[in-house]
Amino acid sequence: MNNFGYTRASDVADAVRQIAADPGAKFIAGGTNLIDLMKENVARPSRLIDITHLPLNNIEETQDGGLRIGALVPNSDLAYDPRIEARYPLLSSAILAGASQQVRNMASTGGNLLQRTRCFYFYDTTTPCNKREPGSGCSAIEGINRMHAILGTSEHCIATHPSDMCVALAALEARVLATGKDGQRSIAFAEFHRLPGDTPQIDSNLRADEIITAIELPPKGFATNYTYLKIRDRLSYAFALVSVAVGLEIEGDTIKEARLALGGVAHKPWRDPRAEAQLNGARATRENFLHAADTVLRDARGFGHNDFKIELARRGILRALTQAARGTPQSQADKRIK
Amino acid sequence: MARPSSAARKGLEKHPVPAKTTITLHVNGVERKLAVAPWTTLLDALRLYLDLPGTKKGCDHGQCGACTVLLDGRRVYSCLTLAVMKDGAQVTTIEGLAQGSTLHPLQQAFIEHDAFQCGYCTPGQICSAAGLIAEGKARTADEIRELMSGNICRCGAYPNIVAAIEEVMFGKTMEKSAEAKR
Numbered sequence: 475m476n477n478f479g480y481t482r483a484s485d486v487a488d489a490v491r492q493i494a495a496d497p498g499a500k501f502i503a504g505g506t507n508l509i510d511l512m513k514e515n516v517a518r519p520s521r522l523i524d525i526t527h528l529p530l531n532n533i534e535e536t537q538d539g540g541l542r543i544g545a546l547v548p549n550s551d552l553a554y555d556p557r558i559e560a561r562y563p564l565l566s567s568a569i570l571a572g573a574s575q576q577v578r579n580m581a582s583t584g585g586n587l588l589q590r591t592r593c594f595y596f597y598d599t600t601t602p603c604n605k606r607e608p609g610s611g612c613s614a615i616e617g618i619n620r621m622h623a624i625l626g627t628s629e630h631c632i633a634t635h636p637s638d639m640c641v642a643l644a645a646l647e648a649r650v651l652a653t654g655k656d657g658q659r660s661i662a663f664a665e666f667h668r669l670p671g672d673t674p675q676i677d678s679n680l681r682a683d684e685i686i687t688a689i690e691l692p693p694k695g696f697a698t699n700y701t702y703l704k705i706r707d708r709l710s711y712a713f714a715l716v717s718v719a720v721g722l723e724i725e726g727d728t729i730k731e732a733r734l735a736l737g738g739v740a741h742k743p744w745r746d747p748r749a750e751a752q753l754n755g756a757r758a759t760r761e762n763f764l765h766a767a768d769t770v771l772r773d774a775r776g777f778g779h780n781d782f783k784i785e786l787a788r789r790g791i792l793r794a795l796t797q798a799a800r801g802t803p804q805s806q807a808d809k810r811i812k
Numbered sequence: 813m814a815r816p817s818s819a820a821r822k823g824l825e826k827h828p829v830p831a832k833t834t835i836t837l838h839v840n841g842v843e844r845k846l847a848v849a850p851w852t853t854l855l856d857a858l859r860l861y862l863d864l865p866g867t868k869k870g871c872d873h874g875q876c877g878a879c880t881v882l883l884d885g886r887r888v889y890s891c892l893t894l895a896v897m898k899d900g901a902q903v904t905t906i907e908g909l910a911q912g913s914t915l916h917p918l919q920q921a922f923i924e925h926d927a928f929q930c931g932y933c934t935p936g937q938i939c940s941a942a943g944l945i946a947e948g949k950a951r952t953a954d955e956i957r958e959l960m961s962g963n964i965c966r967c968g969a970y971p972n973i974v975a976a977i978e979e980v981m982f983g984k985t986m987e988k989s990a991e992a993k994r
Binding site for chain 1: 849850893896943947962
């Protein structure tokens with residue numbers, strides 16, 4: 475690791491003041507991704523601003539019947555919180571599908587949103603990478619791209635967002651609360667992460683002087699008909715090749731409302747309003763599920779090694795919608811896919 | 813003790829002068845004071861400064877689990893933890909599990925079940941298992957396997973590791989794991 479300075483933020487306003495005054499500084503909370511990136515010389519902050527002493531570690535009720543999750547709540551506490559387990563089991567399941575218990579004990583809710591891609595070229599400082607070094611080129615497009623994106627890619631970057639938790643938060647239409655120099659704002663989850671376009675070095679729409687303070691969950695949690703199906707090379711502690719989060723509101727065999735989000739396929743959790751609209755009001759049948767899958771994947775494009783992801787995603791969507799409609803969510807301990 | 817220069821405090825220097833901060837860690841019940849640079853990991857602090865080499869450095873990137881310790885009672889990767897951020901914390905390492913000459917039940921069970929070969933991952937496996945038991949979330953062998961996935965054993969002693977943990981958790985091993993033991 476390069477040498478760096480270290481300071482603590484005493485409150486949110488102080489954190490914003492410190493980060494605004496020092497463009498080379500970064501916030502640190504769990505550190506599970508940032509310290510790794512610093513060891514790899516991919517991240518080289520001049521200073522770390524320790525935010526772990528800020529009072530952002532509670533989960534509380536919101537006035538509209540949802541929950542507000544403080545940005546410093548560890549992933550494991552969030553996954554096992556009885557309110558999350560009962561009302562938002564999709565979120566609990568997605569968190570437990572990701573990383574290992576040690577990482578979940580350390581990693582913060584806010585930091586999960588800001589973790590960087592695990593593209594090998596991003597990590598390998600000897601290779602060109604537009605995300606790490608803008609303008610240097612993308613090594614993945616014609617390189618080893620088995621892990622890479624099939625949707626929303628650009629000629630500059632085909633990296634994926636690695637989070638499982640964020641896929642569930644996208645499906646649940648969470649909101650991100652951030653505080654910066656200009657005060658607090660609430661960002662719709664779909665607007666938080668970005669596609670690479672021609673600025674793949676920018677992962678999210680969070681401004682340089684902003685700190686995430688909380689995530690808000692709306693009241694609707696799809697606690698009866700949901701699943702988080704994660705398909706990966708190892709049974710545990712591996713990033714998704716494809717993951718599918720589904721929440722359904724069903725009456726009889728008719729879908730009243732469908733939420734469908736994919737992980738491991740794009741630079742952000744992938745939702746498709748057109749596919750969800752097709753499912754809303756439709757009967758819960760294999761044909762309708764496949765139709766929705768084909769809609770989601772209509773513009774999917776492989777880059778060689780990851781071509782298989784298109785068919786894998788199609789089957790994953792079908793299986794996940796089936797699991798959710800039956801009320802038999804994927805277990806994150808017994809990995810057999812039923 | 814060296815203090816950060818004002819330029820370093822403002823983050824104006826690209827490579828600030830190494831500035832050490834004195835912190836206190838309660839390691840295995842003993843109060844230890846030490847001076848650490850911002851980039852000193854808890855793992856290096858334990859091994860290099862506190863003379864506790866039982867915690868192992870495997871990958872140093874949070875992938876193998878050999879560096880697992882209990883921090884304020886929770887299992888974490890000490891290689892991805894900055895010591896300076898943990899001033900005042902309680903740390904339990906493999907050296908702190910036995911009570912005098914009586915081994916911790918997990919240590920005893922690992923021996924009885926032959927739950928290691930080279931032993932390099934073992935301190936991390938045992939600290940992780942202690943964390944797992946404290947969490948109380950694993951009820952089946954599948955759940956033990958899943959919740960121990962942050963600890964890799966390149967010798968492949970997994971069936972015996974699961975059996976050892978099962979014995980401590982349930983007082984017996986399930987049939988399948990017992991068979992693997994034979």
